[in-house]
Amino acid sequence: xxxxxxxxxxxxARFSIKIKEHIHSEKSKFQQIDFFDSYEFGRFFTLDGYxxxxxxxxxxxxxxxxxxxxxxxPNIKNVLIIGGGDGGSVRELTRYSSIExxxxxxxxxxxxxxxxxxxxITASKLEDRRVNLYFEDGVKFVENKExxxxxxxxxxxxxIGPGEGLFTTEFYKNCYKALTNNGILINQNxxxxxxxxxxxxxxSHKKIKSIFPLSKIYQFHMPTYGSGHWLxxxxxxxxxxxxxxxxxxxLKLGLKTKxxxxxxxxxxxALPTYVQEMLKNLED
Numbered sequence: 001x002x003x004x005x006x007x008x009x010x011x012x013a014r015f016s017i018k019i020k021e022h023i024h025s026e027k028s029k030f031q032q033i034d035f036f037d038s039y040e041f042g043r044f045f046t047l048d049g050y051x052x053x054x055x056x057x058x059x060x061x062x063x064x065x066x067x068x069x070x071x072x073x074p075n076i077k078n079v080l081i082i083g084g085g086d087g088g089s090v091r092e093l094t095r096y097s098s099i100e101x102x103x104x105x106x107x108x109x110x111x112x113x114x115x116x117x118x119x120x121i122t123a124s125k126l127e128d129r130r131v132n133l134y135f136e137d138g139v140k141f142v143e144n145k146e147x148x149x150x151x152x153x154x155x156x157x158x159x160i161g162p163g164e165g166l167f168t169t170e171f172y173k174n175c176y177k178a179l180t181n182n183g184i185l186i187n188q189n190x191x192x193x194x195x196x197x198x199x200x201x202x203x204s205h206k207k208i209k210s211i212f213p214l215s216k217i218y219q220f221h222m223p224t225y226g227s228g229h230w231l232x233x234x235x236x237x238x239x240x241x242x243x244x245x246x247x248x249x250x251l252k253l254g255l256k257t258k259x260x261x262x263x264x265x266x267x268x269x270a271l272p273t274y275v276q277e278m279l280k281n282l283e284d
Contacts (some may be wrong), residue, residue, distance in 0.1 A: 005036055007051055009226040010194045017041055024118055028110040035118045045119060051224045053086045055121055063260035064220040065232060066092035069151050069184045071250035071265055072241045076150040082138035084155030085111035087123035094125040095255055102131045109135040139171050145178040154187040169207045176211050185235040192275045193227035206282040208235050218268040242269060
């Protein structure tokens with residue numbers, strides 16, 4: 001008997017993974033958590049039926065969310081990660097000895113504890129001495145904080161359920177205040193392809209653009225996410241990911257990456273025409 005996990009990408013499209021075993025399932029206070037072993041993608045976990053991380057392609061997402069801002073501003077010392085319970089963003093950032101502190105705020109402690117047990121490929125650095133874990137609402141955590149962080153990464157799920165508050169104007173305004181003058185905000189910015197994701201992508205970008213002097217979009221290709229075409233947002237009070245990019249300084253660090261490189265960094269901000277047109281015609 002064959003076992004398959006299936007995720008609905010849209011009303012007319014589904015994505016399926018053949019699985020060896022369903023190894024863990026639980027309902028936390030916030031969401032349904034499941035872990036599977038598969039033939040094609042190794043171990044992976046889902047929240048409320050949506051793929052979050054797989055062993056085979058997680059490096060793409062985590063390379064692009066972490067190294068793009070670090071190569072733009074190598075002087076980042078204090079970091080806030082909101083979400084990111086699998087630990088992959090923390091893992092990549094702990095590779096920089098220049099970073100002094102990483103605060104990670106995850107609303108669902110069970111996600112973190114389960115990933116530490118079942119997905120050590122991403123959760124292996126959560127016990128680094130520079131990492132402080134907070135199990136609380138990231139929206140409230142960032143309130144009333146000013147001029148603290150050089151980098152804020154919003155490593156969120158889709159804007160439904162626990163992740164909904166991480167896509168609001170008020171939240172982005174609080175992130176702006178919490179950043180230093182050269183601070184950078186990176187946010188998970190959905191996909192431009194399917195209508196639901198595209199709508200949320202445009203809404204997020206419009207909100208951030210109204211708050212930050214500089215707001216750009218960059219792309220990456222994620223096989224297990226809806227359509228495979230996914231985006232991050234890059235916002236700051238002035239630092240530019242292309243004009244202020246420090247490729248020579250980044251290369252001197254000697255970091256070995258599987259997806260990110262200095263050519264990908266520059267090319268990722270060159271968006272397809274249909275995405276450019278979406279961003280020109282932003283709607284509420």
